[in-house]
Amino acid sequence: MIETLLLTTVRIVTFDRQRQLTNASGFFFGQDQRLFLVTSRHVLFDKPTEHFPDRIELELHNNPDNLAESTGFSIPLYRDGQSLWRQGFDAAGGIDVAVLEIDRAALPARTVYRAFTPAHLPGRLDHIEIGTSLLVVGFPLGFHDTLHHMPVVRHAVIASSFGLRFQGEGYFLTDARTHRGTSGAPVVMRAANPPPSYGDLPWMLLGVHSARLDVGTRDLQLDEALGLNCAWYPDILLTLVES
Template structure:
């Protein structure tokens, strides 16, 4: 619950959008870590200003739930490093300078970043089944617990096999309620108290957390709603249409996060 952050963007057209980011960290060596916020390119594209809030921490290093500080950045899109592959909808925000500046001002924030150890190796993937329970954390339609700075948790299952690339792309599909604002949400396997792998081996009393990927899109179908004029043979008709999510989501595989490592390490 302390791993995600709600992103609110002011766009060039004057409209406001919301999305989800989550904290991630690359470990370069025993002393050097690169803290990041991860989201989708389309969440921050055309954003002139971005706002998010960070929970404060006390002297013991624990979160002060309900006490947080807003962070607002101009030229928001320029702060992000975008994945070079147009088929990979990922962007990262290196936040070390922000944290260092806050610390110098006497402000300390609490968050729990994921890291490369949560990205499944080929061996871990081999132990997963074709259908796995998943947990997705984020801010659907911008909804959040504003009093406590907490996200919304959704549950679902994998809709395609994690071992394969859906339609030849580094993505997979989930069966889960996915709405605007959920873009950028981490999709995880999160088992508490025990779990069974694809081979039927049961682990009791353990917790398993695997970062499978990052939600970036969801298919929708059209139903009655907003009035639109469409062309049909020989005439134009005014009909009522709206977009309805069909509870499927497209997820970028978490392995693509590792593509940022070399570029970030060069600038560290």
């Protein structure tokens, strides 16, 4: 049996018409009967790098009896010149998280997936310490199990005080080895005593992986990379899916 966590995350390929651009990661988030794809905003639109895809394609499992079977599922990013995704802002500016609503009826009839819900978000009473062990589920450099079309996980730990906005931004830091293609991956922690509302997905969603941090003064020949990453707090998802 496949672990349900691996069914939350899908590989995203961005396109400009028929020209393939980049690989990234994303995951499913559900509220009531609605389903959303969550990823980093810069996966869908990034002006500094002139990254302007017009559609994305997901790789979905379409046979619960054989996970080696998959199909591509294309989603447009614009309609009538207007973007279909939602992105967030706060007092510090833009948040590198975006959601795109998916029409459940348009999915292949036998699609196999799992979705996080608001129940999986950390609450006020959840005490999460610095150094806590986490997993980042995604597709680094597009790498994955090409037979079963599954993501891989990287181990991470919380590297800044969870609950505080690092340098005033809406994210905390993780210490993990990550690569391009991991943008948009869920950052999760195993729930010790998951409540019934978690269903068969006993993982707490702590963040959305965005990008690696670096120091502008780092000597590229003498100094190793920091190995620190931004993970945006997931409470923004409630605002985006309800807007």
